[in-house]
Amino acid sequence: MSGTGRFIGYQAKSFQKDCLSGLVVGIIAIPLGMAFAIASGVKPEYGIYTTIIAGILISLFGGSRFQIGGPTGAFIPILFGIVMQYGYENLLLAGLLAGIMLILMGIFKLGALIKFIPRPVTIGFTAGIAVIIFSGQIGNFFGLRDLPKHEDFFSNMKEIGLHLATTNLYSVITACVCLAILLILPRVWPKVPASLVGLVISSIVATFLFEGQVATIGSTFGTIPSTLPTFHVPEITWERIQQLLPAAFVIAMLGGIESLLSAVVADGMTGSRHNSNRELIGQGIANLITPLFGGIPATGAIARTATNIKSGAVSPLSGIIHGLVVLLVLVLFAPYASHIPLASMAPILMVVAWNMSERKEFAHLLKTKTTDSVVLLITFLLTVFTNLTTAVEIGLILALIFFVKRMSDLLTVAKVLPDPSVKHAKVRPHMVTEHHDCPQVSIFTVEGALFFGAASTFEQSIMNTIQHRRAKILILRMGKVPFLDTTGESNLASVVKDFKKHGGIVLISGLQAQPKEVLQHTGLDEYIGQQHFFAHTGEAIDFALTQLEQNRCIGCQHHAFRECADLSDPEQVKSRSQCV
Template sequence: MSPEKAWGRLPRLSTGLMAAWRDGYGLADLRKDVLAGLTVGTVAVPLSMALAIATGVAPQHGLYTAIVAGALIALTGGARFNVSGPTAAFIVILLPIVQQYGLGGLLLATLMAGLILVAMGVAKLGRLIEFVPYPVVLGFTTGIAVVIAVLQIPDFLGLAIEGRGEHFLDNLGKIATALPSLNPFEFGIGVLALAVMLYWPRLGVPVPAPLAGLIVGAIATYGLNHWFGAPGAPVVETIGSRFSWEAHGQTGAGIPPIAPSFSLPWLFPGPNGESLTLNLDLFRNLLGPAIAIALLGAIESLLCAVVSDGLTKTKHDPNAELIGQGLGNLVAPFFGGITATAALARTATNIRSGARSPLAAVTHSVVLLLAVLVLAAPLGLIPMSALAALLFIVAWNMSEARHFVRTLRSAPAEDVAILVICFGLTVIFDMVLAVAVGMGLAAALFIRRMAMVTSTERVDAAPHVATSQLSSELAIYEITGPLFFGVAEKALTSLHQADPQVKVVLIDMRYVPTIDGTAIVALHSLIDNMHQEGVALILVGLRAPLIAALHRAGIKKDKGRLTYCADLEKAIVVANRWRAASSAPTVEAKSA
């Protein structure tokens, strides 16, 4: 293949941007994109910080993710309306990485995941989402939502907990033990912010509910800390009181008012606060988490693109989207950004706000950059309990509780079992194990259902006009359904009937769509056994690709054993010719 042809077969970049341009993009569309980007950016500022904190890193790294990866993915990806940045689904994967390898390990794992995503896109694996069953997706997303909600309880209640547990049950135990340390001021601010976020949309005020809740919570927190707190000992913890920064010889509390700058990912702090030492063992240990990040990122991004297609009647390019997501995660770690993927809530907000192209997502990134440069000090006043309240809402929306309950009530028992198992494994252990087990169970269920579809039965002569004068020495069997490892042995063994009168067996295979390696081996065995008993075999109606596959496996026309016919009428003519030629049938491959 020439280099030009090979290059032409690679997925194209920026297909989302090109699709908007082909539809006729003008100043009116640009105005809509800017307004939509402003709206989404306003929502994304607190959300990016909250998700970074939940992941175990400083809030600015969530903002850097949305700034760098958000813009780059929008410009290079294949989805027209996706808005990318840190998402809640990754918390359960990223938090253990941070605990074990520090921020530097997380950035390195993200970089590795970006390479994997690019490779998946180049290999055109963009249809991956079509092979993940809905019970598996719903099970692990609902499980992730439960884990996220539980992780926010300490900040929401103001509990004094030292560190986080490695697993869900550990965290529950720590929370239960720390309940006597509940801080009524923190709890009150959390409840206030949560109530504002829930009831604000009813007022019809054009300000996002999360922003309103955080502003009210920040004002109330400022008052409480002023009247009841002391210097260095606030009664309600804020971003500014928990986090500090040091950059370019400057130090401060909260978020640094500095744009993301280039730095090698492995130079960021590791688990002991020092830079990572690059070696083969480190890459080997991070490979598993990187694969998990890439797979979840692919699933979530493509799911988001499918939903946005349904809302806008457009069509995304899944392979280009994977490459775009990969490039975003490949570049963001060099600017302090953590893992990014398309966010369904922000994408839906983008669409409802009138977005016309990926430039809306780029505008959203610009809004976050301006927030870092201009609003760093006010952002430091946001209370931690209010951010926990925001993540409670995120977790509830992510859980799809109504769909979960409806599936439990209406889905087949096997699907319900897969849903519950994936949910339980995600909550108790981790998402990677849940998806692996869920996919295995779903595959086993699919095999079982396909096995029930495939059947083999002997056909009476009467229904077939062409076979109305069928000799007793001829038998016709019909196989319906795919011949694969789950059914091949049973389906083909049932053809071997102890009927001494039958000298030629015709197998009608018009309704066999596929044959796998196990079925080919079983067919070999059937041909040998029938030949030893003096019985010839005619395969009828096989599709050309399947005949070619059998030829490659050595199952060819063979005198006295086997031939192929296009239909039953021709097969019966051939079978009668064999009987007339000899009392022990032979096969004239050429005449057949």
Template sequence: MTGRDHGGQDNSLRALFTPKLVTVLREGYGLAELRRDAIAGLTVAIVALPLSMAIAIASGLPPSHGLFAAMVGGFIVSALGGSRFQIGGPAGAFIVLVATTVATHGPGGMLLATAMAGVILLVGGFLRLGTYIRFIPYPVTVGFTAGIALLIAASQMKDMLGLAMPGGDPPALLPKVQALWAAAPGLNPLAVAVALAVIILIAGMKKLRPNWPHYLIALVLVSALVQLAGFQVETIESRFGGVPAALPSFSMPPVTLALVLDLLPTAFTFALLGAIESLLSAVVADGMTGRRHRSNSELVAQGVANIGSAFTGGMVVTGTIARTATNVRAGAHGPVAGILHALFLGLFILVAAPLLGLVPLAALAGLLLVVAWNMAERHEFGRLLASSRGDALVLLTTFLLTIFEDLTIGITAGVALGGILFIIRMAEAGGVAQDVLTFDVADSARPGRQPYEPGAGVPVYRMEGALFFGVASAIGAVLDAAPARGHPLVLDLGAVPFLDSTGARTLVDAAARARAKGLGFWVASANPAVRRALLKAGIRTHRPHFRATVSDALADIAEADGADNGGAGRNGGAVPPVTGQISA
């Protein structure tokens, strides 16, 4: 099965599933690239070390589960994945799900569910289901992410406050709040002080020294202070007996038919969230670097990584946005950085295991509260609430169901509600589309539409139809490559009757990339509703130029070029615009 898409990209089966590691090595790999990857891998390992322990402990597991997941899963994700920069490992998004599974089925049941999720991801990748993960509406993603962040924060209150809860820490939110209130008289002020010290140190370093490994530095400083002062707070060693100075080894989780059937819904939830998180992380890396990931190859790697993690005493593995972004900012060249990050983690365990046991649990709780705060996407949550009643309804439905019912129910309900609202919007937009076409100035010979005037040789992208979550990813893929041409970007939206928040976010991201390259961004012929949606989505930050017609936009560009080139303009102003049509 071979073929190429309209952009000349190889869509053969082999190309779709070739790991990016193979691609990078084929391009040529030498000492300079290895040096960059080694520095990035060490940087990410320093960030991953405290996070992996904190996530495992918050999930009701010994810290070794998180460390082994980061080592084995991180190695496999980088070696087999479809993203150059993806860093795999345990993620905060899974804390509540894993904790619930451990409480119900024990660590062995969690490992079996992780292996089953790996098989589901593996099959999903080979069936090319990664393509369809992109169709989840943006308000759904923001809603369940904010819900998970709230649940993570609630799960850390016990250790942050130093509370003893003989009856256990209930996983559900309302029973948890009741249990915390009942245990409140036993509050430990020293534990609160330790957690607050970590939060303050992380926030301060992030502002004053953003390139420093603030998580690790904060834990080291606070842990040293606790030991020197002799504070009576619970540590990793006092609860779990320390961190073993050993590398992961093969171990088979318990398997029975009854347990497999019982864990099947949990495994599907693990797989769904893992697919969403890993592909979101890959998209973030694409936006930071201008590269494109292979979504189905990434799912296959995530599947193998979860199977490997389950059989080596780890936990659920996925792509981690914060660590992936750190990898990019540290100057990684390719997947070798992720492989080295896993090896560095193994070295840290062998060398520093006795010291890791001295870390206070309240300090790890403070760290995870910072993670939850960063996960919550507060600004996007508020922006979506104000954007439209439909987006606000989808957002709040997903958010509330995630925190009070179940993540899978929240995502399913959000997607279903988003689909219903899309149908309603399409029905309402039918008349609008006919009116818009009469004033648009475009490049086709369609009745009522005039050809573009000769312009400055810049690309003009004409979009047709509703720009909604189902097509936003495809349009984003086309616009991603536009800044690489070095020309201003002109969008003709005259035939777009409306766009939802996912479509608006796609265009805002395109404007951000154009601005990052120092290029202009023009929006032409947008109707008032489309323009309002873009402004509410925050496009104003990236200084777009709104014009009534494409000809007005091209005239602006030609005038600016003429001023820069002594009146000659780019290519003498004789080359007509390069036009492309994107049908939504």
């Protein structure tokens, strides 16, 4: 999708729609930006700066026409952990490094690879993040005093329990007012930004009824400046880069996943199609520039993107306008934001956590009671009780192990013989019995991917059978083998070499393009012999019958093939030899 292509057919009415949707999303983004920043352990204005700068850059350079970028709830546990461990200055550097990584991912066209992350893993860590966000706001909801914050979930829950006695009734009332508005207003007036209304009304309640009784943004973080952020390059040293690379990688991966998920949602709502690699580059540029102005990492925001579309957005201009609206509010109304109670911010984040929890999908996957349920549960628990990096790594490893196990279980190797009762005498496993099995020709049907997880099963199945009854000719029906890796090729080569060592002949029928290409690269096709490859099993059987030791056929009672009646009759053999 080219930059100009996103504005094809743009008209004056389109601009009006973009202005309206940009205004609506901008108003919604203001309280969220501050709330996400506070929850991440930084000052609220940094969330505003991120909303402005990243929001504009993502719309300008991204690959989705409707994407709204900015700080999101998904980043909260990661950013809070970085701030706690390394400090705010290092968070800026980690965000800058993540931006570079995202740009490189887009340049090397890795956008499609992120889509291969299993759904149970993404649902598991998203639900885990939701729990962390929700639990992290309990202290502000109840107005708990002198509440220390830790990186791990257990310690934070313990601190809340120890400080429950410091509950501030005024904070609870303020939080409940905001929460009530957040729950009721969308049902009555769905188009009115409930988070902003809840924030304003609960702030007014706290200011006039409980003045000085409730902690505010101003009393906790100082007055929010109404000036634009200044340009500042964080100190960059090789030692700091090495220290922050793991954190930056997690930011980049999560940012990429969230932005592409949001773009997919936008595609589903509008029938459009995003450019995943361009989207990664746009996200990278935003995360590279935003830290230079004090902003925190950003990504595509699914809820704000959906609101943008529902408000009638036509082009990326709505995202740019949304950033400009936030900028205007910052310049004109920043001093008033200092009076917002922290108790008013808490319900907003709790509702965000509830909405992002994927609770229905979570419950649905658990009910399936499959390996996906295990991956989901372990990823979720590790996200909550350890960290996101560990959770995603182990979740992906488990998903891979279970996938390999399922794929290996799908591989079947069965000895077969022609069934004369069906059309074209198709081969069937049930035709092979103790008294009906050719002593000289063994036919095996192989179905499924022949890869590292299943290759040994394939080799053992055939070797155990042919060693029990050493045949002269082995026919492998491989028409239903869609994939062969080098491990599978190695095991196939072992079977072929063992069979040829004992003077046997290996024939292969129906080989698909990919396995054939692997055999050509390794030279196994030449070792088997080009003349021993056939398109159809019938052709392979006809060739095999010409290679039989006819004296072994005389008197044979197995009659595995229709030709066996003649081959086993001494008189027929004698007459043929006389003719020769």
